[in-house]
Amino acid sequence: MSAFLRSLVFRVGLVFITFALIPMLLVGLFLPNLKRNDFLALWSGFVVNWLKWTCSVDYMVEGIENITASNAIILSKHQSSWETFGLQAIFPAQTWVLKRELLKIPIFGWALRAAGAIAIDRDAGKAALMQVISEGKDRLEKGYWVVVFPEGTRTAPGSRGKYNAGGAMLASRSGYPVVPVAHNAGSFWGRGFTIRPGMIRVMIGKPILTADRKAGEINAEAEAWIEGRMEEMIS
Numbered sequence: 005m006s007a008f009l010r011s012l013v014f015r016v017g018l019v020f021i022t023f024a025l026i027p028m029l030l031v032g033l034f035l036p037n038l039k040r041n042d043f044l045a046l047w048s049g050f051v052v053n054w055l056k057w058t059c060s061v062d063y064m065v066e067g068i069e070n071i072t073a074s075n076a077i078i079l080s081k082h083q084s085s086w087e088t089f090g091l092q093a094i095f096p097a098q099t100w101v102l103k104r105e106l107l108k109i110p111i112f113g114w115a116l117r118a119a120g121a122i123a124i125d126r127d128a129g130k131a132a133l134m135q136v137i138s139e140g141k142d143r144l145e146k147g148y149w150v151v152v153f154p155e156g157t158r159t160a161p162g163s164r165g166k167y168n169a170g171g172a173m174l175a176s177r178s179g180y181p182v183v184p185v186a187h188n189a190g191s192f193w194g195r196g197f198t199i200r201p202g203m204i205r206v207m208i209g210k211p212i213l214t215a216d217r218k219a220g221e222i223n224a225e226a227e228a229w230i231e232g233r234m235e236e237m238i239s
Contacts, residue, residue: 083190
């Protein structure tokens with residue numbers, strides 16, 4: 005079967021898997037916040053496995069020992085839709101900083117709300133930054149890991165965007181460590197329709213301590229680590 009047909013089968017199946025999320029969300033309404041994430045993690049696991057079965061896209065993790073017992077802030081490369089599901093399968097209960105338009109997507113947007121997503125208006129400037137800090141602290145104190153894509157949008161393999169300081173500012177103000185994540189999912193599941201078979205490489209760095217450090221310093225250290233690993237993946 006061609007990669008195009010495999011991609012079609014995957015995307016059709018994804019629709020049905022997403023509809024299966026509805027009863028999970030209804031049950032989750034009666035559960036504590038962190039417990040709701042168990043359903044989202046289960047759903048994400050189905051998606052990741054469906055991707056493997058249909059498109060022969062699997063993943064491997066390096067640095068799994070760097071996932072600490074206590075929660076932290078994840079600063080991750082953003083190349084693909086894959087990390088929306090993959091990070092759920094790898095890390096404990098988490099929520100994300102994302103553009104508020106995503107909450108309007110049927111079912112998926114409901115799931116994001118249930119997970120306590122920090123939905124910002126990216127044109128709001130300082131107000132959006134203050135929201136990330138305020139709501140981010142709240143989620144961290146509740147036990148969530150907070151996922152931030154510092155480049156703000158997806159970047160093509162081999163490229164890099166400007167690393168915004170919102171996640172690092174949250175780390176500086178809260179004192180929670182930063183766990184940097186690099187991956188090459190965009191080489192297989194990019195912006196186009198067709199998904200290419202292969203092994204996604206996910207690299208998790210050692211926690212970056214943030215207490216009494218400036219946001220710029222934290223951001224620079226995370227960026228250097230992530231982009232250094234990205235260079236390794238394409239070399």
